[in-house]
Amino acid sequence: MSRRLAHALPWIVAAIPVMVALLLASAAEFASAGAILNLLGRLTGIAALSLLLVSAALACRVPGFDLPFGGLTKLWATHHRLGAAALFMVLAHPVLLSLSAATASLDAAALTLVPAGADWAMWSGWIALLAMVVFLAPSFAFFGEPEYQRWRWLHRLSALAVLGALVHTFLLARSLPSALSVGIWGVLAAAALAAVAWRFVFSRRAGRLRYTVAEVARPANNIVELSLRPFEHSLKFSAGQFVYLAPYDRQLAAGYAEEHPYTLSSAPGERALRIAIKDLGDASRAIQSIAPGSEVRIEGPYGDFFPRHDSAEPELWIAGGIGITPFLGRLRHLAATQQSLDARLVYCVQDQARAHFSEELEALAAQVPGFDLTQHFFFREGPLSAEFLATHCPDFVSRRAYICGPDPLLERARSILLRAGVARDQIVTEEFTLL
Numbered sequence: 534m535s536r537r538l539a540h541a542l543p544w545i546v547a548a549i550p551v552m553v554a555l556l557l558a559s560a561a562e563f564a565s566a567g568a569i570l571n572l573l574g575r576l577t578g579i580a581a582l583s584l585l586l587v588s589a590a591l592a593c594r595v596p597g598f599d600l601p602f603g604g605l606t607k608l609w610a611t612h613h614r615l616g617a618a619a620l621f622m623v624l625a626h627p628v629l630l631s632l633s634a635a636t637a638s639l640d641a642a643a644l645t646l647v648p649a650g651a652d653w654a655m656w657s658g659w660i661a662l663l664a665m666v667v668f669l670a671p672s673f674a675f676f677g678e679p680e681y682q683r684w685r686w687l688h689r690l691s692a693l694a695v696l697g698a699l700v701h702t703f704l705l706a707r708s709l710p711s712a713l714s715v716g717i718w719g720v721l722a723a724a725a726l727a728a729v730a731w732r733f734v735f736s737r738r739a740g741r742l743r744y745t746v747a748e749v750a751r752p753a754n755n756i757v758e759l760s761l762r763p764f765e766h767s768l769k770f771s772a773g774q775f776v777y778l779a780p781y782d783r784q785l786a787a788g789y790a791e792e793h794p795y796t797l798s799s800a801p802g803e804r805a806l807r808i809a810i811k812d813l814g815d816a817s818r819a820i821q822s823i824a825p826g827s828e829v830r831i832e833g834p835y836g837d838f839f840p841r842h843d844s845a846e847p848e849l850w851i852a853g854g855i856g857i858t859p860f861l862g863r864l865r866h867l868a869a870t871q872q873s874l875d876a877r878l879v880y881c882v883q884d885q886a887r888a889h890f891s892e893e894l895e896a897l898a899a900q901v902p903g904f905d906l907t908q909h910f911f912f913r914e915g916p917l918s919a920e921f922l923a924t925h926c927p928d929f930v931s932r933r934a935y936i937c938g939p940d941p942l943l944e945r946a947r948s949i950l951l952r953a954g955v956a957r958d959q960i961v962t963e964e965f966t967l968l
């Protein structure tokens with residue numbers, strides 16, 4: 534399946550209930566402005582529920598499910614867009630219904646919005662709307678960068694929003710015949726429930742592999758590289774993929790059993806899994822002091838950064854800071870399997886002291902035929918520029934680009950490449966934030 538189709542499919546599925554309701558609408562429902570507003574009000578309600586359910590179904594984190602989408606970060610971008618569209622529909626729904634009623638009288642418009650007594654059909658709708666506003670609001674840039682754990686906690690209110698919207702729809706449903714309504718909502722709700730059940734219940738038992746920390750290397754004072762040995766089964770993965778790691782070590786100052794995404798820096802064939810972690814917040818700071826012998830649990834693999842099949846296409850790699858990890862994993866794999874490729878890595882860091890793994894990268898450049906390393910020091914060269922790329926990689930425009938690092942570098946590199954004429958589909962990115 535093409536990536537474009539994979540991202541379009543959830544929208545198409547979410548549109549089905551709306552299209553069915555529209556096709557079943559009678560001529561009378563288009564006969565006056567009030568009737569049309571009423572129909573639009575009901576359609577936005579239907580759209581809100583189907584968008585919410587499809588979005589919930591996409592939250593499933595079964596390894597491999599993200600591949601057609603181009604990786605989990607891309608899949609979650611679609612999940613978030615569906616959620617934002619659901620919020621827009623849910624807000625438009627009562628407004629359109631009360632405008633429709635206002636064509637008869639203002640009292641009727643007010644009655645449309647105010648639940649009378651124990652009118653659960655109405656209360657459930659309001660509960661869904663409020664829960665959605667509270668859980669989705671922090672996702673919008675307007676409210677600033679949300680604190681991850683608070684955002685995650687608020688996100689659980691999505692269950693209340695879905696439940697409220699389902700009750701509201703079943704008690705008030707008028708747009709779809711009841712058998713069809715049960716069929717459509719039943720299938721979508723079952724998909725959403727299965728995704729959530731896997732994510733929060735079954736994956737904890739069946740989807741996580743137990744590993745022991747065998748070694749802790751310290752390439753810098755704010756980075757550790759953990760070598761992990763499996764208890765039983767080892768993870769199968771491709772170079773550049775990432776996992777969720779949860780440490781089970783009570784000695785850690787923070788982050789006990791808390792899962793965080795980290796890229797595998799080891800080659801797929803290595804006996805140990807290696808993960809390089811930079812101190813970027815509470816949990817990643819605490820893990821700097823993890824001791825050999827501690828247990829961690831691993832869920833994955835996820836991501837689709839590098840091509841799944843060998844290709845002779847020339848590549849440009851741009852890494853920023855700890856965003857070097859997927860490239861490190863791929864290079865270690867190429868060196869271990871004695872493969873060559875045509876790739877030029879531009880490694881962007883503040884200064885030499887922060888060019889972590891640079892000695893190993895230089896050794897790999899000598900070992901892997903066709904691989905070349907250029908370091909870009911911000912303190913000397915300033916922000917990455919087209920001129921810098923043209924000097925160190927004159928044919929950069931004709932290469933397929935892979936970029937990984939902090940958001941500002943990602944944005945800068947992407948805009949340099951686009952302005953230089955690189956096609957959008959020749960630029961592959963891996964974001965290190967998932968919100």
Ligand SMILES: Cc1cc2nc3c(=O)[nH]c(=O)nc-3n(C[C@H](O)[C@H](O)[C@H](O)COP(=O)(O)OP(=O)(O)OC[C@H]3O[C@@H](n4cnc5c(N)ncnc54)[C@H](O)[C@@H]3O)c2cc1C
Pocket residue numbers: 606681682775792793794795796797809810811812813814815816817818855858963964965966967968
């Ligand atoms: C695909 C991917 C691969 C990554 N690979 C690496 C790697 O190889 N090495 C490395 O050092 N870091 C990597 N990161 C970043 C790492 O996940 C965060 O630094 C870590 O989760 C921070 O958690 P914290 O509690 O220490 O910090 P916090 O203060 O909680 O957060 C710091 C930043 O990390 C983000 N973050 C926190 N928790 C999560 C989470 N569970 N999921 C997504 N984002 C989160 C926050 O939005 C914030 O931007 C990767 C992130 C992603 C999405």
